[in-house]
Amino acid sequence: MKELGLDYLDLYLIHWPSNKPDGAQVNAETWRAFEKLYSEGLIKSIGLSNFLVHYLEPLMSKAKVMPMVNQIEFHPGYMQSDTVSFCKSNDIVVEAWSPLGTGKMLTNPDLVAIAAKYGKSVAQLCIRWCLQNGTLPLPKSVTPSRIAENADVFGFDISEDDMKFINAMPFIGGSGFHPDTLEF
Numbered sequence: 001m002k003e004l005g006l007d008y009l010d011l012y013l014i015h016w017p018s019n020k021p022d023g024a025q026v027n028a029e030t031w032r033a034f035e036k037l038y039s040e041g042l043i044k045s046i047g048l049s050n051f052l053v054h055y056l057e058p059l060m061s062k063a064k065v066m067p068m069v070n071q072i073e074f075h076p077g078y079m080q081s082d083t084v085s086f087c088k089s090n091d092i093v094v095e096a097w098s099p100l101g102t103g104k105m106l107t108n109p110d111l112v113a114i115a116a117k118y119g120k121s122v123a124q125l126c127i128r129w130c131l132q133n134g135t136l137p138l139p140k141s142v143t144p145s146r147i148a149e150n151a152d153v154f155g156f157d158i159s160e161d162d163m164k165f166i167n168a169m170p171f172i173g174g175s176g177f178h179p180d181t182l183e184f
Contacts, residue, residue, distance in 0.1 A: 001042065012043045013071055017055040017179050024058040035065045045069060049097070050179045053086045060090070071095040074135055075126060076105055077172035088134065096130045099137040104173025114166065118156050121149060128153045129166055 001007065012034060018026040034046040047069030051059070060066060070087050072080055074096035087094045105111055106122045115125040123139065127150055130137035139150045158166070 008041060009043050011045045011047060011069060012037065013047045013049045013069065014051070015049045016182060016184065017048070017051050017059075019180055019182070023055075027055060027059050028062045031059055031063055035063070038065055047071065047092070047095075050177075052080075052083050052179055055179065056083075056086060056090075056092075066090065067092050069093045069095050071097050071138065073098050073175055073177070074130060074133075075099050075101040075174065076108070076111060076129065076166050077101065077169045078174045079133070079167065084133075084135065094135040096135040096137045098175055099126050099130045099139050101126075101173045102175055108172055110169070111166070114158075114162050117162075118158070120153075120156060123150055124153050125158070128156065128158055129163065132158055132163060133167070 001009070014027070014030055014034065017023060018030075020026065031046075034043065037043045038046045045068045046065065047067045048056070048059075049071040050073075051067075051070050056067070056070070070083070070092050072083055072094060074080060074084070074094065075098055078101065084094050086092075100106060100123055105126050108122070111122045111125060115122045118125065120128070123146070127137045127139055131153065141147050141150060
């Protein structure tokens with residue numbers, strides 16, 4: 001924090017769960033360190049990233065402070081419904097990383113057609129879709145005009161029929177990273 005010039009951090013996440021044989025213990029020990037920082041007021045919110053249900057349950061069974069956020073890949077064609085449902089039922093905010101599917105959603109013909117119905121870009125459609133699914137989208141851009149466009153998603157609602165269609169889309173792209181197979 002000294003190097004950052006800050007008194008506290010708003011949010012601190014364990015980036016990936018350990019998937020090694022002793023992973024549950026490693027995750028629990030790491031979480032205990034996060035809880036300590038939280039109790040000392042150095043971190044305002046603590047959470048996880050890429051934790052599926054089978055990583056969440058053992059961690060939460062030993063936690064004193066429950067995770068506040070779980071940042072997972074979430075976009076059309078990759079909803080991770082089991083993890084999202086588990087998080088919602090345990091009051092964990094789901095932060096949707098890669099809501100544009102690493103850019104692969106932007107040229108999908110179905111999404112292009114739906115976005116055109118609303119006079120919006122596919123990026124805006126995907127971000128709005130995340131919001132209407134009760135997740136917090138985290139789009140990435142370094143282009144000022146795209147950053148502004150990505151924030152302009154509150155002037156429309158996606159219809160129930162379009163939401164159902166998008167929710168039912170098959171896997172159409174993503175990062176390819178999975179917490180069970182990623183090697184560190």
